[in-house]
Amino acid sequence: MPRLSAIIITKDEAANIGDCLDSVAFCDERIVVDSGSSDGTVLIAKEKGARIGFHDWQGFGAQKGYALSLARGDWVLSIDADERVTPELKDAILKAIDNEKISGYEFPRNSSFCGRMMRHSGWFPDRALRLFRRGKARFSDDVVHERVICDGPVARLKAPLTHYPVLKLEDAIRRMDSYSTLGAKKLVASGKRVSVFKGVMHGAFAFLRTYVLRLGFLDGAAGFMLAVANAEGTYYRYVKAWLAGSRRE
Numbered sequence: 522m523p524r525l526s527a528i529i530i531t532k533d534e535a536a537n538i539g540d541c542l543d544s545v546a547f548c549d550e551r552i553v554v555d556s557g558s559s560d561g562t563v564l565i566a567k568e569k570g571a572r573i574g575f576h577d578w579q580g581f582g583a584q585k586g587y588a589l590s591l592a593r594g595d596w597v598l599s600i601d602a603d604e605r606v607t608p609e610l611k612d613a614i615l616k617a618i619d620n621e622k623i624s625g626y627e628f629p630r631n632s633s634f635c636g637r638m639m640r641h642s643g644w645f646p647d648r649a650l651r652l653f654r655r656g657k658a659r660f661s662d663d664v665v666h667e668r669v670i671c672d673g674p675v676a677r678l679k680a681p682l683t684h685y686p687v688l689k690l691e692d693a694i695r696r697m698d699s700y701s702t703l704g705a706k707k708l709v710a711s712g713k714r715v716s717v718f719k720g721v722m723h724g725a726f727a728f729l730r731t732y733v734l735r736l737g738f739l740d741g742a743a744g745f746m747l748a749v750a751n752a753e754g755t756y757y758r759y760v761k762a763w764l765a766g767s768r769r770e
Contacts, residue, residue, distance in 0.1 A: 523549035525618060526594030526655070529571075530584045534602035535560040537685075542569040544605040547615065548598060554588040580664035580703070589660060597655050599669070603685045604630070610680040614652060617678060624673025625653035632684040634743045635693070642737035642744050643730070650675060651682065664710075665703035693746070697754040704754075705761035715766065720759030728752035 527545040531538055531553055542551055553566040556578040563573055576587045585599060596618045600606065606614070610628065617626050629646035632639055639645055650658075650669040658671040687693045708715055731737045731751045737744035 523594040525549050525596045525598060525614075526592035527551045527598045527600065528554070528585070528588040528592055529600060529602055530554050530556070530581075530588055531558060531562050531566070531602050532556045532578065533558045533560045533562060535562045535565055537602040538562050539565050539569060540605060541600065541602050542566065542571055544607075544611075545598065545600065547611050549594055550592070552588055552591050554584060554591070556584060580662070580667075582660045582662045582664065582667035585667060586660045586662075589655070592655055594655060597653055597658075599651050599653075600682065601684075605683040605685075607680065607683055610678070610682060613678045613680040617652065617676070620676075622674060623676045624657040625650050625669065625671035625675040626678050627675060628652070628678040629681040630684045631681045632686060634687045634740075634747050635690060636688070637740065637743040639740050639743065639747070641735060641739045642732070642747050643735040644747070646681070648677065649682075652678075664707050665700060690746070693750045697750050697757065701754045701757035701761055704758035705765060708758065708762035709765050715759050715762045717760055717763055720756045720763065723759055724752040724756030727755040 525548045527548040529541060529552070532555065538553065545551055551571040552574060553571045554574040554576050555563050556576060566573055574588065574591050576584060578584065589597060598614065617623070627648045627650045629648050632644045632647060634644070650671060653669060653671050657673050658669050661667050661670055687696060728748045728751065732744060732748035737748045740747070
């Protein structure tokens with residue numbers, strides 16, 4: 522039986538999946554669950570030796586939950602296609618899974634925005650629980666911003682995961698549109714009352730939180746651009762939810 526499984530969900534990730542899979546080559550099995558790629562993602566994953574699963578898109582939580590159901594390892598490492606496990610993190614992971622007292626591990630992420638590694642702006646250390654014992658953890662059902670729910674002690678690793686979510690400004694715009702749409706669906710489902718005014722207020726606070734409270738100004742121009750993107754994404758999330766609600770009335 523495999524000891525360590527890596528699970529990755531994909532949709533049109535041909536530019537990322539090869540390097541991602543190479544970075545987790547130390548795992549006993551690598552599972553890619555695709556939701557309808559048309560750019561060669563699946564072919565690249567097969568060529569890299571990954572086990573492929575297919576699942577219609579139902580949100581991040583459901584997608585990762587399905588990927589988890591395919592894993593056979595005692596431990597599971599969940600990473601995204603735009604993330605890379607560094608050699609330092611690899612060593613830390615292999616050592617960590619020998620600890621019989623721990624059920625899950627968080628580690629920080631080094632994330633890049635338009636070519637700059639962010640050290641502030643809420644993007645670092647940005648710890649996430651990504652390594653856990655199979656059978657001791659599950660994914661939340663959230664459509665977006667899903668999380669791992671772990672039953673048992675959770676520890677932290679110091680070595681970071683490398684993350685390349687935004688290579689250029691166009692990526693930030695696409696990401697903002699996609700995530701605001703998913704966030705709007707979540708808002709509508711929650712039954713909360715929303716309005717354009719609330720969108721403006723929450724958007725303004727998102728900028729303040731990123732650029733001032735989380736010291737985004739120390740990240741230079743990239744920090745300012747990220748703060749603006751966060752503000753716009755928050756504003757559009759509320760406006761999209763408001764528009765969806767008004768159409769139903």
